Amino acid sequence: MGGTTCIDLFAGIGGIRRGFETIGAKCVFTSEWNKYCNETYAANYPRDKHQIIGDITKVDAKDIPDHDVLLAGFPCQPFSIAGVSKNLSLGREHGFKHATQGTLFFDVARIIHEKQPDAFLLENVKNLVSHDKGNTFKAIYHTLHDELGYDVKYKIIDAQHFVPQHRERIYIVGFKNTTDFTFEDVDLPIRGPKLSTILHPEDGSQPAEEPYTVGENAVVNEKYILTPHLWQYLQDYKERHRAKGNGFGYGLVTGDDIARTLSARYGKDGSEILISRGEGNIPRRLTPRECARLMGYPDSFKIPVSDCQAYRQFGNSVAVPVIRTIAKAMKPYL
Incomplete structure:
Protein backbone atom coordinates (compact mmCIF):
# COMPACT_ATOMS: atom_id res chain seq x y z
CA MET A 1 0.00 0.00 0.00
CA ILE A 190 -24.15 6.80 14.61
CA ARG A 191 -23.53 9.71 16.95
CA GLY A 192 -21.19 12.49 15.98
CA PRO A 193 -19.58 15.12 18.23
CA LYS A 194 -21.11 18.40 19.45
CA LEU A 195 -19.78 21.89 18.82
CA SER A 196 -18.16 22.00 22.25
CA THR A 197 -15.46 19.67 20.86
CA ILE A 198 -14.23 22.30 18.38
CA LEU A 199 -14.80 25.55 20.31
CA HIS A 200 -12.02 27.31 22.17
CA PRO A 201 -12.56 26.39 25.85
CA GLU A 202 -11.42 29.87 27.01
CA ASP A 203 -10.36 28.49 30.39
CA GLY A 204 -6.59 28.29 30.00
CA SER A 205 -6.61 24.56 29.22
CA GLN A 206 -5.35 25.34 25.71
CA PRO A 207 -2.50 27.76 24.94
CA ALA A 208 -3.37 31.07 23.32
CA GLU A 209 -3.09 31.13 19.53
CA GLU A 210 -3.01 34.74 18.44
CA PRO A 211 -4.81 36.37 16.79
CA TYR A 212 -7.62 33.88 17.42
CA THR A 213 -7.27 33.61 21.19
CA VAL A 214 -5.42 35.86 23.60
CA GLY A 215 -4.30 36.13 27.19
CA GLU A 216 -3.61 33.66 29.96
CA ASN A 217 -6.96 31.91 29.56
CA ALA A 218 -6.79 31.95 25.74
CA VAL A 219 -10.11 33.74 25.41
CA VAL A 220 -11.47 34.41 21.95
CA ASN A 221 -10.28 37.71 20.52
CA GLU A 222 -12.97 40.39 20.75
CA LYS A 223 -12.71 41.04 17.02
CA TYR A 224 -14.77 37.87 16.43
CA ILE A 225 -17.72 39.30 18.38
CA LEU A 226 -20.30 40.84 16.06
CA THR A 227 -20.68 44.61 16.12
CA PRO A 228 -23.92 45.85 17.72
CA HIS A 229 -24.94 47.22 14.32
CA LEU A 230 -24.47 43.89 12.51
CA TRP A 231 -26.19 41.95 15.29
CA GLN A 232 -29.19 44.28 15.13
CA TYR A 233 -29.30 43.97 11.34
CA LEU A 234 -29.31 40.16 11.51
CA GLN A 235 -32.06 40.14 14.14
CA ASP A 236 -34.19 42.52 12.07
CA TYR A 237 -33.61 40.46 8.93
CA LYS A 238 -34.67 37.26 10.66
CA GLU A 239 -37.75 38.91 12.12
CA ARG A 240 -38.83 40.25 8.72
CA HIS A 241 -38.64 36.79 7.21
CA ARG A 242 -40.28 35.15 10.24
CA ALA A 243 -43.23 37.49 9.80
CA LYS A 244 -43.53 36.29 6.19
CA GLY A 245 -43.41 32.67 7.29
CA ASN A 246 -39.87 32.09 6.02
CA GLY A 247 -37.12 30.37 7.97
CA PHE A 248 -34.31 32.58 6.69
CA GLY A 249 -31.94 34.11 9.16
CA TYR A 250 -28.96 33.54 11.38
CA GLY A 251 -28.18 30.29 13.16
CA LEU A 252 -27.44 30.82 16.87
CA VAL A 253 -25.83 27.78 18.49
CA THR A 254 -24.21 26.62 21.72
CA GLY A 255 -21.64 23.93 22.44
CA ASP A 256 -24.44 21.37 22.73
CA ASP A 257 -25.53 21.86 19.11
CA ILE A 258 -24.62 20.83 15.58
CA ALA A 259 -23.84 23.70 13.21
CA ARG A 260 -25.30 24.48 9.85
CA THR A 261 -23.08 24.02 6.79
CA LEU A 262 -19.99 26.23 6.87
CA SER A 263 -19.97 28.15 3.59
CA ALA A 264 -17.30 30.07 1.69
CA ARG A 265 -19.12 33.30 2.48
CA TYR A 266 -18.87 32.77 6.24
CA GLY A 267 -16.48 35.68 6.65
CA LYS A 268 -19.11 38.12 5.39
CA ASP A 269 -21.20 38.14 8.56
CA GLY A 270 -20.90 34.66 10.08
CA SER A 271 -24.67 34.46 10.21
CA GLU A 272 -25.04 30.74 9.47
CA ILE A 273 -23.06 29.78 12.57
CA LEU A 274 -23.16 32.29 15.44
CA ILE A 275 -21.80 31.16 18.80
CA SER A 276 -23.94 32.19 21.75
CA ARG A 277 -22.10 34.06 24.52
CA GLY A 278 -25.02 33.82 26.92
CA GLU A 279 -28.23 35.74 27.46
CA GLY A 280 -27.88 39.46 26.81
CA ASN A 281 -24.47 39.16 25.13
CA ILE A 282 -23.81 39.69 21.46
CA PRO A 283 -22.77 36.41 19.80
CA ARG A 284 -19.54 35.82 17.95
CA ARG A 285 -18.47 34.08 14.78
CA LEU A 286 -16.16 31.09 14.74
CA THR A 287 -12.44 31.77 14.57
CA PRO A 288 -10.55 30.34 11.57
CA ARG A 289 -9.01 27.73 13.90
CA GLU A 290 -12.48 26.61 14.98
CA CYS A 291 -13.48 26.44 11.30
CA ALA A 292 -10.46 24.23 10.65
CA ARG A 293 -11.55 21.92 13.47
CA LEU A 294 -15.11 21.96 12.16
CA MET A 295 -13.76 20.51 8.89
CA GLY A 296 -11.69 17.89 10.70
CA TYR A 297 -8.25 19.49 10.37
CA PRO A 298 -5.81 19.06 13.29
CA ASP A 299 -4.53 22.06 15.24
CA SER A 300 -1.14 21.47 13.62
CA PHE A 301 -2.65 22.61 10.32
CA LYS A 302 -1.08 25.96 9.45
CA ILE A 303 -3.26 28.95 8.56
CA PRO A 304 -0.90 31.47 6.88
CA VAL A 305 -3.59 33.60 5.21
CA SER A 306 -5.96 36.37 6.35
CA ASP A 307 -9.18 35.54 8.18
CA CYS A 308 -11.15 36.43 5.05
CA GLN A 309 -9.25 33.92 2.94
CA ALA A 310 -9.20 31.30 5.71
CA TYR A 311 -13.00 31.40 6.04
CA ARG A 312 -13.33 30.98 2.28
CA GLN A 313 -10.85 28.10 2.21
CA PHE A 314 -12.42 26.10 5.02
Missing part, protein backbone atom coordinates in the same frame (compact mmCIF):
# COMPACT_ATOMS: atom_id res chain seq x y z
CA GLY A 2 2.92 2.32 0.64
CA GLY A 3 3.53 2.58 -3.09
CA THR A 4 0.10 4.00 -3.90
CA THR A 5 0.26 7.36 -5.65
CA CYS A 6 -2.43 9.99 -6.15
CA ILE A 7 -2.98 13.32 -7.89
CA ASP A 8 -4.88 16.20 -6.30
CA LEU A 9 -7.05 18.19 -8.77
CA PHE A 10 -8.98 21.35 -7.80
CA ALA A 11 -7.02 20.75 -4.64
CA GLY A 12 -8.09 23.71 -2.52
CA ILE A 13 -6.11 23.33 0.70
CA GLY A 14 -5.52 19.61 0.30
CA GLY A 15 -8.37 18.10 2.31
CA ILE A 16 -9.01 15.13 0.00
CA ARG A 17 -5.31 14.36 -0.27
CA ARG A 18 -4.99 14.56 3.52
CA GLY A 19 -7.62 11.86 3.91
CA PHE A 20 -5.78 9.55 1.52
CA GLU A 21 -2.41 10.10 3.17
CA THR A 22 -3.80 8.24 6.18
CA ILE A 23 -3.84 5.04 4.10
CA GLY A 24 -0.30 5.62 2.87
CA ALA A 25 -0.96 7.33 -0.47
CA LYS A 26 1.69 9.73 -1.81
CA CYS A 27 0.66 12.81 -3.80
CA VAL A 28 2.68 13.26 -7.01
CA PHE A 29 0.79 16.12 -8.72
CA THR A 30 -1.30 19.06 -7.48
CA SER A 31 -3.44 21.54 -9.38
CA GLU A 32 -5.13 24.58 -7.81
CA TRP A 33 -5.55 28.01 -9.40
CA ASN A 34 -6.25 30.15 -6.31
CA LYS A 35 -3.05 31.77 -5.06
CA TYR A 36 -4.24 32.00 -1.45
CA CYS A 37 -5.16 28.31 -1.39
CA ASN A 38 -1.73 27.58 -2.81
CA GLU A 39 -0.16 29.54 0.05
CA THR A 40 -1.98 27.41 2.62
CA TYR A 41 -1.31 24.22 0.68
CA ALA A 42 2.42 24.87 0.40
CA ALA A 43 2.65 25.71 4.11
CA ASN A 44 1.12 22.36 5.04
CA TYR A 45 2.82 20.12 2.49
CA PRO A 46 6.37 21.50 2.45
CA ARG A 47 7.93 18.14 1.56
CA ASP A 48 6.24 17.89 -1.83
CA LYS A 49 8.79 17.51 -4.60
CA HIS A 50 6.37 18.88 -7.22
CA GLN A 51 5.24 22.44 -7.85
CA ILE A 52 1.55 23.34 -7.60
CA ILE A 53 0.15 23.72 -11.12
CA GLY A 54 -2.35 26.52 -11.63
CA ASP A 55 -4.80 26.22 -14.52
CA ILE A 56 -5.51 22.53 -15.20
CA THR A 57 -7.23 23.38 -18.49
CA LYS A 58 -3.84 24.34 -19.92
CA VAL A 59 -2.10 21.13 -18.85
CA ASP A 60 -1.59 18.34 -21.37
CA ALA A 61 -2.80 15.12 -19.71
CA LYS A 62 0.28 13.34 -21.09
CA ASP A 63 2.46 15.58 -18.90
CA ILE A 64 0.74 14.48 -15.67
CA PRO A 65 2.62 11.75 -13.78
CA ASP A 66 1.26 8.22 -13.76
CA HIS A 67 -0.79 7.61 -10.62
CA ASP A 68 -3.00 5.02 -8.94
CA VAL A 69 -5.79 7.27 -7.65
CA LEU A 70 -7.19 10.51 -9.06
CA LEU A 71 -8.71 12.85 -6.46
CA ALA A 72 -10.86 15.84 -7.39
CA GLY A 73 -13.39 18.16 -5.80
CA PHE A 74 -14.46 19.65 -9.13
CA PRO A 75 -16.83 22.63 -9.48
CA CYS A 76 -20.46 21.93 -10.37
CA GLN A 77 -21.26 23.24 -13.86
CA PRO A 78 -24.17 22.60 -16.25
CA PHE A 79 -23.90 20.24 -19.21
CA SER A 80 -26.16 17.69 -20.80
CA ILE A 81 -25.94 14.11 -21.93
CA ALA A 82 -28.42 14.80 -24.74
CA GLY A 83 -27.30 13.28 -27.98
CA VAL A 84 -23.96 12.01 -26.72
CA SER A 85 -24.56 8.32 -27.21
CA LYS A 86 -25.87 8.99 -30.73
CA ASN A 87 -22.80 10.98 -31.67
CA LEU A 88 -20.95 7.95 -32.99
CA SER A 89 -18.81 10.04 -35.30
CA LEU A 90 -16.72 11.08 -32.29
CA GLY A 91 -15.90 7.47 -31.46
CA ARG A 92 -17.22 5.86 -28.30
CA GLU A 93 -14.14 6.37 -26.17
CA HIS A 94 -14.19 10.10 -26.94
CA GLY A 95 -17.90 10.66 -26.51
CA PHE A 96 -17.43 12.44 -23.19
CA LYS A 97 -15.78 15.34 -25.00
CA HIS A 98 -19.05 16.10 -26.71
CA ALA A 99 -21.01 16.03 -23.44
CA THR A 100 -18.70 17.93 -21.17
CA GLN A 101 -16.62 20.28 -23.31
CA GLY A 102 -16.19 23.67 -21.68
CA THR A 103 -16.64 22.40 -18.12
CA LEU A 104 -13.99 21.60 -15.56
CA PHE A 105 -15.33 18.07 -15.26
CA PHE A 106 -14.07 17.64 -18.83
CA ASP A 107 -10.55 18.02 -17.48
CA VAL A 108 -11.17 15.29 -14.92
CA ALA A 109 -12.50 13.03 -17.69
CA ARG A 110 -9.70 13.69 -20.16
CA ILE A 111 -7.06 12.97 -17.50
CA ILE A 112 -8.77 9.71 -16.48
CA HIS A 113 -8.99 8.80 -20.18
CA GLU A 114 -5.31 9.47 -20.77
CA LYS A 115 -3.79 8.17 -17.52
CA GLN A 116 -6.16 5.29 -16.72
CA PRO A 117 -5.74 5.37 -12.91
CA ASP A 118 -6.81 2.30 -10.94
CA ALA A 119 -9.39 4.37 -9.09
CA PHE A 120 -10.77 7.85 -8.47
CA LEU A 121 -12.67 9.74 -5.80
CA LEU A 122 -14.69 12.80 -6.79
CA GLU A 123 -16.48 15.07 -4.34
CA ASN A 124 -19.18 17.64 -5.02
CA VAL A 125 -22.16 19.40 -3.50
CA LYS A 126 -25.29 17.37 -2.83
CA ASN A 127 -27.19 19.39 -5.43
CA LEU A 128 -25.06 17.89 -8.19
CA VAL A 129 -27.61 15.06 -8.31
CA SER A 130 -30.56 17.39 -8.99
CA HIS A 131 -28.63 20.09 -10.90
CA ASP A 132 -30.25 20.97 -14.26
CA LYS A 133 -33.09 18.49 -13.60
CA GLY A 134 -30.60 15.69 -13.10
CA ASN A 135 -28.96 16.09 -16.51
CA THR A 136 -25.60 17.15 -15.08
CA PHE A 137 -25.20 14.04 -12.98
CA LYS A 138 -26.47 11.79 -15.78
CA ALA A 139 -23.76 13.18 -18.04
CA ILE A 140 -21.11 12.66 -15.36
CA TYR A 141 -22.17 9.08 -14.65
CA HIS A 142 -22.46 8.29 -18.35
CA THR A 143 -18.98 9.67 -18.94
CA LEU A 144 -17.34 7.80 -16.07
CA HIS A 145 -19.16 4.50 -16.47
CA ASP A 146 -20.23 4.13 -20.11
CA GLU A 147 -17.53 6.13 -21.88
CA LEU A 148 -14.49 5.60 -19.64
CA GLY A 149 -15.51 2.13 -18.50
CA TYR A 150 -15.13 2.52 -14.73
CA ASP A 151 -17.11 0.66 -12.07
CA VAL A 152 -18.83 3.63 -10.41
CA LYS A 153 -20.52 3.92 -7.01
CA TYR A 154 -21.78 7.07 -5.32
CA LYS A 155 -23.41 8.18 -2.10
CA ILE A 156 -24.47 11.37 -0.33
CA ILE A 157 -22.89 11.49 3.13
CA ASP A 158 -23.52 14.01 5.91
CA ALA A 159 -20.29 14.98 7.65
CA GLN A 160 -22.11 15.25 10.99
CA HIS A 161 -21.20 11.61 11.58
CA PHE A 162 -17.66 12.90 12.19
CA VAL A 163 -17.80 16.66 12.85
CA PRO A 164 -20.43 18.88 14.52
CA GLN A 165 -21.76 20.24 11.24
CA HIS A 166 -24.55 19.37 8.82
CA ARG A 167 -22.66 19.04 5.53
CA GLU A 168 -24.12 16.79 2.87
CA ARG A 169 -21.85 16.06 -0.08
CA ILE A 170 -21.87 13.50 -2.86
CA TYR A 171 -18.87 11.19 -3.13
CA ILE A 172 -18.27 9.33 -6.39
CA VAL A 173 -15.88 6.37 -6.33
CA GLY A 174 -14.72 4.59 -9.47
CA PHE A 175 -12.48 1.56 -10.09
CA LYS A 176 -11.01 0.63 -13.47
CA ASN A 177 -11.74 -3.02 -12.72
CA THR A 178 -14.90 -4.38 -11.13
CA THR A 179 -14.45 -4.69 -7.36
CA ASP A 180 -16.50 -5.54 -4.30
CA PHE A 181 -16.23 -1.96 -3.04
CA THR A 182 -19.46 -0.70 -1.56
CA PHE A 183 -20.35 2.37 0.42
CA GLU A 184 -21.83 -0.03 2.97
CA ASP A 185 -18.22 -0.61 4.05
CA VAL A 186 -17.75 3.10 4.79
CA ASP A 187 -18.02 3.20 8.58
CA LEU A 188 -20.30 6.06 9.67
CA PRO A 189 -20.53 6.56 13.46
CA GLY A 315 -15.93 26.84 3.71
CA ASN A 316 -14.91 25.38 0.35
CA SER A 317 -13.02 22.44 1.84
CA VAL A 318 -14.03 18.84 2.37
CA ALA A 319 -14.65 17.31 5.76
CA VAL A 320 -11.38 15.40 6.12
CA PRO A 321 -12.68 12.55 8.34
CA VAL A 322 -15.27 11.62 5.69
CA ILE A 323 -12.53 11.32 3.06
CA ARG A 324 -10.35 9.36 5.46
CA THR A 325 -13.12 6.82 6.05
CA ILE A 326 -13.89 6.44 2.33
CA ALA A 327 -10.16 5.99 1.62
CA LYS A 328 -10.01 3.25 4.25
CA ALA A 329 -12.89 1.43 2.55
CA MET A 330 -11.19 1.78 -0.86
CA LYS A 331 -7.79 0.60 0.37
CA PRO A 332 -8.31 -3.19 -0.02
CA TYR A 333 -8.99 -2.69 -3.73
CA LEU A 334 -6.01 -0.47 -4.54
